[in-house]
Amino acid sequence: MAKERKFPEGLTFGDVLLKPRYSSVLPNEVELCSRFSTNIGLNFPIISSAMDTVTEKEMAIALALQGGLGIIHKNMSIEKQAAQVRKVKRYESVFISDPVTVFPSDTIGKLMELMEHYNISGVPVVDKEKKIQGIVTKRDIIFEEDRSKFIRKVMTPRKALITGRDGISLDEVKDILRKHRVEKLPLVDKEGRLTGLITLRDILKRKEFPEANIDEEGKLYCGAAVGVSPDTAERAQELLKAGADCIVIDTAHGYTKKVFDVAKRLRKICSSDLVVGNIATGDAARGLLKLDVDAIKVGVGPGSICTTRVISGIGVPQLSAILEVSDAVKEQTPVIADGGIIYSGDITKAFAAGADSVMIGSLLAGTDEAPGEQVILEGRRFKVYRGMGSIDAMKQGSKDRYFQTGKLVPEGVVARVPYKGPVSEVLFQLAGGVRSGMGYVGATTIKELKGKAEFIRVTSAGLRESHPHDVKITKEPPNYEI
Ligand code: XMP
Numbered sequence: 497m498a499k500e501r502k503f504p505e506g507l508t509f510g511d512v513l514l515k516p517r518y519s520s521v522l523p524n525e526v527e528l529c530s531r532f533s534t535n536i537g538l539n540f541p542i543i544s545s546a547m548d549t550v551t552e553k554e555m556a557i558a559l560a561l562q563g564g565l566g567i568i569h570k571n572m573s574i575e576k577q578a579a580q581v582r583k584v585k586r587y588e589s590v591f592i593s594d595p596v597t598v599f600p601s602d603t604i605g606k607l608m609e610l611m612e613h614y615n616i617s618g619v620p621v622v623d624k625e626k627k628i629q630g631i632v633t634k635r636d637i638i639f640e641e642d643r644s645k646f647i648r649k650v651m652t653p654r655k656a657l658i659t660g661r662d663g664i665s666l667d668e669v670k671d672i673l674r675k676h677r678v679e680k681l682p683l684v685d686k687e688g689r690l691t692g693l694i695t696l697r698d699i700l701k702r703k704e705f706p707e708a709n710i711d712e713e714g715k716l717y718c719g720a721a722v723g724v725s726p727d728t729a730e731r732a733q734e735l736l737k738a739g740a741d742c743i744v745i746d747t748a749h750g751y752t753k754k755v756f757d758v759a760k761r762l763r764k765i766c767s768s769d770l771v772v773g774n775i776a777t778g779d780a781a782r783g784l785l786k787l788d789v790d791a792i793k794v795g796v797g798p799g800s801i802c803t804t805r806v807i808s809g810i811g812v813p814q815l816s817a818i819l820e821v822s823d824a825v826k827e828q829t830p831v832i833a834d835g836g837i838i839y840s841g842d843i844t845k846a847f848a849a850g851a852d853s854v855m856i857g858s859l860l861a862g863t864d865e866a867p868g869e870q871v872i873l874e875g876r877r878f879k880v881y882r883g884m885g886s887i888d889a890m891k892q893g894s895k896d897r898y899f900q901t902g903k904l905v906p907e908g909v910v911a912r913v914p915y916k917g918p919v920s921e922v923l924f925q926l927a928g929g930v931r932s933g934m935g936y937v938g939a940t941t942i943k944e945l946k947g948k949a950e951f952i953r954v955t956s957a958g959l960r961e962s963h964p965h966d967v968k969i970t971k972e973p974p975n976y977e978i
Contacts, residue, residue, distance in 0.1 A: 506813035508798065509842040510959055512951045519938030523931035530852045530942050531830045532565050533742055533769040533791035536717055538853055539563025539707040540927060541942065542843070543832060545857035546570065546721035546746045548889055549881045553580045554865040557587050558919045560716035563707035567719040567744050567855075571884070571893040574731045577720060578738035584718035585739035586614065590666065590702055591683075591714055595693035597622045598647055600629050605643035607632060618680045618695070621651050626689045628682055630654055659684045662691040669694050711741060719771070721746040723896035724758045732762050742769035742790065748804060748885065748898050748907065749796070751780035759787050774834055776812035778824035791830040793855065794821045798836030800858040801883035804907045815849055822850020840929025840975055847930070847942050848949030857881070859926070863919035870915050877915035883908015914977070925975040 530541035540563030544551040548571040551559075556566025568580045586592075596610055597620050607619060611634065618633035630651035637650055658676045660669060662685045669681055673696055683692040702708065709717045720740040722728050724747060732743050743766055747755050750773045759772050772784055773793025784792050797804040797811030805811035812820070814836040822831050833851035837843055837859060846854050860866060861881035870877045884894040885907030898907050916922055939945035954962065964976075972978055 506816045507953070508813035508815045508836065509838070509845050511813070511953060512815060512845060513954055513958075513962070514845060514848055514933065514937055515950045515952050516936045517938045517948060517950070519935060521935050521938050521940050523928070523935040525940060526931040526934045527941050528563075528927060528930065530847075532717075532719075532832070532853050533771055533830055535769050535790065536565065536719075536741055537709070538565060539709055540923065541847070541853035542923060542926060543567060543719075543853050543855040544860050545834070545855050546719075546744060547857050547861075547882075547884050548572075548892060548894075549868055549879070550857050550861050550866050552867045553583045553587075554867075555860065555863075555919065556580070556584045556718050557716060558863075558865045559923075560584065560709045560718065561705040561707075562920060562923050563709050564923070565709060565717055565719055565853075567721050567742075567746075568740075569884070569894075570721045570723055570731065570746070571889060574727065574734050577731070578734040581718050581720050581735055581738040581740045585715045587716055590669075590694060590698050592693045592695070592698075593691070593713060595620055595682075595690070597626075597690065598632065599623065600646065600648035600651065602647050603643060604637050604640050604645050604647065604650065607637065607647060608643065617697075620682045620690050620693060621647055622690050628654060628657065628659065628684050628688055628690050630657055631680060631682060633680065657682070660694065661685075666699075670699065673699075715739070717741045719744055722758075722762075723747065723894065724754050724899070725896040728758055729761060729765065733765060736766065736768055740768055742771055744771040744773070744793070746773065746793075746884075746897060748774065750775045750793070751777070751783060752899070754899065756783070756787065759784075759789065763788060771832070773832065775821065776817035778820045781821045781824040785825060785828055789829060791832055791852075792821060792825060793832040793834045794818055794851070795834035795836065795855075799834075799883065799908070800836070800838075801881060801908045801911055802835065802885065803883070803909060804885065807905065807907055815845060818846055818849040818851050840926045841933060843926060844930050844933030844945070845951075847945050848937075848951070850946060852942070858913055859922060860919055862913040862916040863922055864917060865919045871912065873912075878912040879915055880910065881913045882910040886910045921974070929975060 530538045532538050542564040544555050544559050544566040546567040546569045548569045551566045559566040621630040630653045632651040660681045660683045679696040681694045719742040720735040721744045722731050769790035771791040772789045774795045776796040794817050798814035818833050830852040832853050833846040834855035837856050843854050862879045887906045890904050
């Protein structure tokens with residue numbers, strides 16, 4: 497008689513629903529803050545994928561401004577990736593601790609180049625000992641045609657300069673800016689040496705984005721990906737120098753000797769948080785915990801552009817993977833659910849299953865902030881979205897994500913997604929869905945959701961019933977794609 501074999505069941509988002517519970521929580525009372533890793537909190541627990549059609553500086557800035565986090569992909573040279581990180585870190589900082597400076601003997605031509613490169617409108621002027629000599633702004637040079645003219649001729653000189661003392665409070669700064677009607681305030685120490693710069697533009701930005709995810713210096717948080725190639729340690733070091741708040745070892749199979757070896761090495765040199773992935777089992781999670789990682793990324797094959805499961809036969813349906821990993825880590829380290837999010841409801845389910853944040857590719861790839869141009873096809877607008885395991889992306893640098901050398905075997909596809917406009921709109925809809933879900937369960941916080949959530953399995957008839965059915969949709973809502 498044939499031996500009876502039992503297979504464990506693997507479920508994903510579409511296989512389940514969360515049961516509604518008695519609730520006194522309204523969606524707008526829900527708090528969406530969470531944690532990404534040991535030292536990085538989130539006001540909005542959505543992370544953009546480290547993919548070359550999803551996250552470069554524009555996406556990382558937009559995500560962090562909304563309270564989330566972007567992970568800059570690594571399909572570019574070390575220098576370029578570090579420059580991207582630097583730009584995110586420089587984007588918003590009420591207290592700029594290392595402002596760009598010029599000497600009085602520099603020319604207007606050089607100043608113009610710096611202003612354009614860093615997208616800044618004013619630069620403190622210092623001497624060789626960093627003692628403040630003045631300030632020069634766009635307004636001072638707007639009608640100057642002679643690019644060889646020295647800055648000392650056009651700057652606001654030291655004696656007419658309004659400065660703040662090192663360590664000044666934000667309220668004092670606002671008073672000074674208001675009183676003297678200036679837009680930039682250089683900070684100086686007792687010896688008159690420049691220690692920082694505060695700009696009105698940054699203060700206003702802070703007001704516009706109260707949920708922005710910022711570090712102690714008021715700079716936006718930014719993460720960056722590395723792989724497992726020979727230059728990984730050098731890449732990580734340059735990214736750290738550029739200010740990356742976390743290094744994410746981004747691979748298709750994190751439970752491997754190679755990834756563990758790299759993680760051990762980076763753990764020694766990494767002053768920022770170290771995140772490792774991807775994994776999909778409790779064993780792998782327990783292994784990573786021993787390496788003292790700062791967060792674990794979960795997901796083998798759930799991504800919209802992934803072919804890993806079909807070409808290799810490997811994977812764990814994403815909801816089961818999140819449940820198993822979360823059970824294994826027991827809150828000792830944050831869990832990032834990476835891939836497979838199709839609807840905002842899937843995010844609620846991921847949190848309910850134990851995730852602390854979700855990483856998203858396809859839903860963000862069609863936005864203005866994703867790299868790449870729009871393409872128009874039959875009158876509709878799209879953007880290109882490709883797997884990091886597609887041939888094109890692997891040729892660009894991501895083949896180590898799949899441990900490949902030589903002739904390539906793709907584990908992802910090149911695709912297109914509908915153009916969606918600014919990412920803030922997409923994030924608003926995603927947040928709204930999660931808020932609603934938490935309201936149905938009666939959970940004010942993600943932690944409460946984890947405790948209260950009760951999943952129920954649905955059949956294929958139940959799934960059909962869950963979506964609009966037996967009608968012809970005539971107006972597609974912004975949070976549901978047909
Ligand atoms: P979504 O579903 O949000 O998934 O589009 C994004 C995640 O998919 C992973 N990824 C891949 N996985 N082959 C894979 O097996 C690929 O080519 C590929 N590219 C990206 C990655 O974890 C990403 O965050």
